[in-house]
Amino acid sequence: MTILSEHMDLKAYLINKKQIVDRALESCFTGVDGRLSDLTESMRYSLLAGGKRLRPILCMAGAEAVGGNETDVLPVACALELIHTYSLIHDDLPVMDNDDLRRGIPTNHKVFGEAVALLAGDGLLTEAFNMMAEAFSKSKVSAEALLKVIGIISRAAGYQGMIGGQLADIKSEGMHAEPSLVEFIHEHKTGALIEASVTSGAILGGASPAQIKAIMSYGEKIGLTFQIADDILDIEGDSQEMGKSTGGDEEKGKITYPSAVGLNRSRQIAAELSRAAVLSLQGFDDRAEPLRRIAEYIVERNK
Amino acid sequence: MTILSEHMDLKAYLINKKQIVDRALESCFTGVDGRLSDLTESMRYSLLAGGKRLRPILCMAGAEAVGGNETDVLPVACALELIHTYSLIHDDLPVMDNDDLRRGIPTNHKVFGEAVALLAGDGLLTEAFNMMAEAFSKSKVSAEALLKVIGIISRAAGYQGMIGGQLADIKSEGMHAEPSLVEFIHEHKTGALIEASVTSGAILGGASPAQIKAIMSYGEKIGLTFQIADDILDIEGDSQEMGKSTGGDEEKGKITYPSAVGLNRSRQIAAELSRAAVLSLQGFDDRAEPLRRIAEYIVERNK
Numbered sequence: 378m379t380i381l382s383e384h385m386d387l388k389a390y391l392i393n394k395k396q397i398v399d400r401a402l403e404s405c406f407t408g409v410d411g412r413l414s415d416l417t418e419s420m421r422y423s424l425l426a427g428g429k430r431l432r433p434i435l436c437m438a439g440a441e442a443v444g445g446n447e448t449d450v451l452p453v454a455c456a457l458e459l460i461h462t463y464s465l466i467h468d469d470l471p472v473m474d475n476d477d478l479r480r481g482i483p484t485n486h487k488v489f490g491e492a493v494a495l496l497a498g499d500g501l502l503t504e505a506f507n508m509m510a511e512a513f514s515k516s517k518v519s520a521e522a523l524l525k526v527i528g529i530i531s532r533a534a535g536y537q538g539m540i541g542g543q544l545a546d547i548k549s550e551g552m553h554a555e556p557s558l559v560e561f562i563h564e565h566k567t568g569a570l571i572e573a574s575v576t577s578g579a580i581l582g583g584a585s586p587a588q589i590k591a592i593m594s595y596g597e598k599i600g601l602t603f604q605i606a607d608d609i610l611d612i613e614g615d616s617q618e619m620g621k622s623t624g625g626d627e628e629k630g631k632i633t634y635p636s637a638v639g640l641n642r643s644r645q646i647a648a649e650l651s652r653a654a655v656l657s658l659q660g661f662d663d664r665a666e667p668l669r670r671i672a673e674y675i676v677e678r679n680k
Numbered sequence: 681m682t683i684l685s686e687h688m689d690l691k692a693y694l695i696n697k698k699q700i701v702d703r704a705l706e707s708c709f710t711g712v713d714g715r716l717s718d719l720t721e722s723m724r725y726s727l728l729a730g731g732k733r734l735r736p737i738l739c740m741a742g743a744e745a746v747g748g749n750e751t752d753v754l755p756v757a758c759a760l761e762l763i764h765t766y767s768l769i770h771d772d773l774p775v776m777d778n779d780d781l782r783r784g785i786p787t788n789h790k791v792f793g794e795a796v797a798l799l800a801g802d803g804l805l806t807e808a809f810n811m812m813a814e815a816f817s818k819s820k821v822s823a824e825a826l827l828k829v830i831g832i833i834s835r836a837a838g839y840q841g842m843i844g845g846q847l848a849d850i851k852s853e854g855m856h857a858e859p860s861l862v863e864f865i866h867e868h869k870t871g872a873l874i875e876a877s878v879t880s881g882a883i884l885g886g887a888s889p890a891q892i893k894a895i896m897s898y899g900e901k902i903g904l905t906f907q908i909a910d911d912i913l914d915i916e917g918d919s920q921e922m923g924k925s926t927g928g929d930e931e932k933g934k935i936t937y938p939s940a941v942g943l944n945r946s947r948q949i950a951a952e953l954s955r956a957a958v959l960s961l962q963g964f965d966d967r968a969e970p971l972r973r974i975a976e977y978i979v980e981r982n983k
Binding site: 406409410412413415416417420467470472473491492493495496498499500502503504506507509510511513519520521523524525527528531532534535536537540541543544545547548561 | 709712713715716718719720723770773775776794795796798799801802803805806807809810812813814816822823824826827828830831834835837838839840843844846847848850851864
């Protein structure tokens with residue numbers, strides 16, 4: 378680690394990147410036919426409810442790590458947040474996790490009703506692909522790279538990724554917390570899209586095949602780390618800080634890392650994974666410093 | 681119309697194209713992790729329930745009309761059917777139209793439960809974009825044309841298209857059937873994706889800008905025709921033939937063309953639109969004959 382990197386201010390970096398994403402998202406779903414206002418309000422309600430914007434930030438940091446720039450990947454970065462938001466809206470529905478609170482405010486269906494919430498989720502997911510397709514005419518990314526990224530993101534978000542993880546998650550409620558099952562759920566439900574976020578940024582930023590491989594390995598590790606940390610926060614976190622009820626996992630009989638291997642071992646695994654993620658980036662220069670710091674931040678965060 | 685075209689056997693054409701699509705769809709969602717079997721079975725259940733495959737056929741016919749071939753557009757054609765199927769699954773859910781029967785068999789959530797049906801819809805929609813992105817490496821279409829098509833299809837399926845139409849549809853139940861509102865619903869809920877299907881085929885088939893314009897005009901007209909014919913069939917059709925309950929629109933207080941302008945005027949409008957659709961293709965040669973015949977078939981069909 379160089380002097381420069383030791384002094385890198387991660388907090389300022391995250392705030393700056395979040396502002397760029399928030400500004401871009403603010404213009405989504407505006408100026409449309411008034412007959413669609415329920416739908417656009419519902420989509421904007423959840424999209425602009427103030428998330429950490431982790432996936433877009435990882436996408437931008439992935440591009441910068443290989444010499445690309447944040448502007449060119451911004452449309453894809455925003456699309457990732459649309460996909461993440463859709464997944465939260467659908468997961469919160471009564472037929473799924475039946476949650477009332479998300480990011481400190483009532484869940485989408487509590488405000489707009491289940492029918493509109495369902496359609497808002499569908500709308501966010503679909504618009505994400507439009508955003509990615511339109512990125513071609515709006516930035517300097519190549520058409521081939523963009524198609525590759527659309528493939529990677531759709532597979533990560535799809536039945537073999539996030540959706541498959543959600544199915545396994547709801548099916549396993551109340552079941553014995555087998556470590557291999559927890560790992561399957563976490564890697565699919567959360568890990569896949571996080572890995573796709575940083576990988577997409579790297580591809581659009583012009584990464585070499587070796588760099589893509591390293592970034593994928595980094596992404597896989599921080600994806601799992603993030604979800605283990607989330608499990609721990611659900612037990613130890615402050616619901617005020619988190620903006621959602623804590624203790625919900627146990628109440629719902631959710632399979633988690635702490636329920637499978639205990640709290641201490643979960644902390645150990647998360648720390649090991651975070652270190653391994655940093656090691657994946659050994660061949661990268663200072664431009665990968667934000668990614669290294671994010672890997673550390675993910676285990677240390679309190680919300 | 682030439683001698684050749686007068687003798688064109690539309691029935692044989694539709695059967696042949698449907699078989700090509702059915703064969704391609706048959707291989708979807710197979711050979712995956714057993715933990716995902718509920719989800720893949722649910723997606724396959726609705727996808728392979730035997731629809732008319734109108735959107736894929738229009739996509740292939742659109743390509744052929746401008747000198748392209750069906751093989752190159754097959755992945756996108758199949759993706760359109762995945763999107764159509766997802767929309768049916770979500771529309772049938774209890775929070776939406778609450779339908780029990782579709783294509784002659786119980787609706788998806790009646791068999792797999794609401795949670796799996798919701799995820800199956802999400803999975804079909806997401807996989808459609810993967811299929812389109814992967815078409816680049818599997819066929820001879822250009823990356824730029826494919827991105828254009830992904831944009832067109834996602835906008836047609838999205839909040840300013842199909843999803844917006846579905847919102848207007850459920851919001852208008854029991855309301856006064858204002859003709860302009862019926863048109864808005866039909867053009868968005870059904871028309872947009874039908875127009876996008878034939879337009880996408882034409883773009884991938886190498887259409888000129890003038891040809892794309894003509895095909896879009898054709899698609900817009902047959903899209904609306906199709907839904908008006910559907911409204912009429914819901915009143916006059918045989919539920920056995922249709923594979924779903926008829927008379928449902930009136931029961932649910934759905935706004936339809938017959939409820940807005942009467943049955944006779946609806947028939948007139950559909951026939952006029954069908955003729956206008958055929959006229960849009962004036963500049964095309966015999967290779968557009970299937971499209972012309974489909975425009976006629978849409979008003980004459982009995983299921």
